[in-house]
Amino acid sequence: MVEIRKPIQVAEAVERVMKHVHKLQTEVLPLEDTYGRVLAEPIVAKHDVPPFDRSPYDGFAIRAEDSTGASGDIRKAFRVIGEIGAGHVADRPIESGESFRIMTGALIPEQADAVVMLEQTVENDDGFTLRKSFEAGENISRQGEDAKQGEVLIEAGTVIHPGTIALLATFGYAEVRVAKRPIAGVLSTGTELLDVADELEPGKIRNSNGPMIRAQLKRMGITYTSYGMMEDDLDACTEIVEKALQETDLLITTGGVSVGDYDYLPVIYERLGAEVLFNKVAMRPGSVTTVAVLGDKLLFGLSGNPSACFTGFELFARPAIYSMMGCSAPYMPRIQAVLGEDFKKANPFTRFVRASWSMTNEGIVATPAGFNKSSAVSSIARGNCIIVLPSGTRGFEKGMVVDVLLLGTEQGVERWEL
Numbered sequence: 140m141v142e143i144r145k146p147i148q149v150a151e152a153v154e155r156v157m158k159h160v161h162k163l164q165t166e167v168l169p170l171e172d173t174y175g176r177v178l179a180e181p182i183v184a185k186h187d188v189p190p191f192d193r194s195p196y197d198g199f200a201i202r203a204e205d206s207t208g209a210s211g212d213i214r215k216a217f218r219v220i221g222e223i224g225a226g227h228v229a230d231r232p233i234e235s236g237e238s239f240r241i242m243t244g245a246l247i248p249e250q251a252d253a254v255v256m257l258e259q260t261v262e263n264d265d266g267f268t269l270r271k272s273f274e275a276g277e278n279i280s281r282q283g284e285d286a287k288q289g290e291v292l293i294e295a296g297t298v299i300h301p302g303t304i305a306l307l308a309t310f311g312y313a314e315v316r317v318a319k320r321p322i323a324g325v326l327s328t329g330t331e332l333l334d335v336a337d338e339l340e341p342g343k344i345r346n347s348n349g350p351m352i353r354a355q356l357k358r359m360g361i362t363y364t365s366y367g368m369m370e371d372d373l374d375a376c377t378e379i380v381e382k383a384l385q386e387t388d389l390l391i392t393t394g395g396v397s398v399g400d401y402d403y404l405p406v407i408y409e410r411l412g413a414e415v416l417f418n419k420v421a422m423r424p425g426s427v428t429t430v431a432v433l434g435d436k437l438l439f440g441l442s443g444n445p446s447a448c449f450t451g452f453e454l455f456a457r458p459a460i461y462s463m464m465g466c467s468a469p470y471m472p473r474i475q476a477v478l479g480e481d482f483k484k485a486n487p488f489t490r491f492v493r494a495s496w497s498m499t500n501e502g503i504v505a506t507p508a509g510f511n512k513s514s515a516v517s518s519i520a521r522g523n524c525i526i527v528l529p530s531g532t533r534g535f536e537k538g539m540v541v542d543v544l545l546l547g548t549e550q551g552v553e554r555w556e557l
């Protein structure tokens with residue numbers, strides 16, 4: 140008798156996985172190696188930014204009061220007593236009627252309290268004249284206007300992107316404490332599988348899930364060990380899964396999780412004494428996604444069907460991996476968009492449709508990326524997002540507002556309500 144599996148809701152499945160996430164240790168890395176890592180310490184402003192009052196323009200530093208009364212034909216004259224390039228310091232304060240020629244980014248000289256842009260001056264032999272008056276503080280980038288010393292600017296648990304690197308560099312974080320990255324094991328199961336370079340043979344297909352999952356990991360900056368492809372051989376598969384569990388922090392397998400005679404993953408989990416968290420989720424594609432836990436290691440048994448495999452990774456493995464690294468916003472960002480075409484097929488399960496979003500006059504429009512079966516590979520290639528269609532008995536019409544999960548960004552959200 141085939142086992143009848145009881146589906147659980149996606150949110151419940153995600154919660155079960157996240158409850159079993161084992162946080163990794165931290166390490167200190169040179170700044171340049173931290174892109175894509177998760178901060179294990181907050182970024183605290185070690186000093187004000189800018190660290191000194193500076194000029195936002197190329198022009199002249201003046202005392203604002205010396206310009207009082209300038210207007211139209213009433214001009215005020217200034218004598219230029221020197222030049223301050225960025226990185227240089229004026230050799231003396233300015234006095235009444237004086238100015239320094241100053242460059243963008245240069246320290247404002249003592250006694251000066253305004254900057255006049257070059258374009259606002261009429262230059263003459265020993266200086267320039269002004270046709271308008273300036274307020275004290277005008278055109279000055281104030282010390283600390285961007286960040287104040289002691290402020291917590293970015294919390295621990297944030298994924299480091301190029302902007303974060305700029306901020307860390309600003310404060311002299313030559314070394315940064317970040318979470319260690321997990322090593323993921325990747326194994327594709329199925330006697331039908333051929334290598335990418337192989338010629339097709341009757342009944343066989345090329346392994347697309349292996350390379351896809353490895354790329355999904357790479358996109359997250361995660362290193363992996365590939366255990367290649369395995370035929371559906373229970374003993375050999377059990378052995379390789381056991382070995383992989385010793386060598387890696389989590390294991391992602393593809394295929395062999397359904398109820399067919401050669402779907403061995405459930406048997407392997409049982410043999411190894413792994414606790415199955417769920418083996419049926421109320422979602423399409425990917426209803427057969429199975430996740431088990433053994434000790435502190437998660438085993439993601441993703442479906443062999445490519446669209447199901449892809450979706451299973453993004454919904455379950457992605458947040459778990461980010462969370463292992465202490466990331467506080469591990470879930471794919473969710474936005475709302477307008478459905479770009481009718482989607483007539485209703486489903487008792489939540490449906491995750493590979494789609495492509497674009498900006499139009501109607502706002503953000505998300506359009507299904509074509510052939511929509513769980514076995515589809517063409518639509519995963521075309522999609523840049525996933526439309527979430529709630530379960531129900533009705534189809535969906537073009538123009539309806541739908542939830543969309545964004546792919547391909549290290550940005551995330553703290554929680555999902557799916």
Ligand SMILES: Nc1nc2c(c(=O)[nH]1)N[C@H]1C(S)=C(S)[C@@H](COP(=O)(O)OP(=O)(O)OC[C@H]3O[C@@H](n4cnc5c(N)ncnc54)[C@H](O)[C@@H]3O)O[C@H]1N2
Nearest residue numbers: 327329346347348349394395396397402442443444447513
């Ligand atoms: N009697 C039932 N049959 C099936 C059920 C069910 O509930 N009862 N569920 C169906 C659903 S839904 C899915 S999804 C699939 C899932 O099957 P598995 O995850 O066990 O995967 P396989 O059977 O190994 O393969 C499914 C499909 O995908 C192809 N495949 C496998 N590996 C790869 C790979 N690395 N690269 C590309 N394609 C791959 C494989 O050849 C099959 O065509 O089960 C349904 N059946």
Ligand code: MOO
Nearest residue numbers: 425426427447513
């Ligand atoms: O599990 Mo299957 O991917 O629902 O279609």
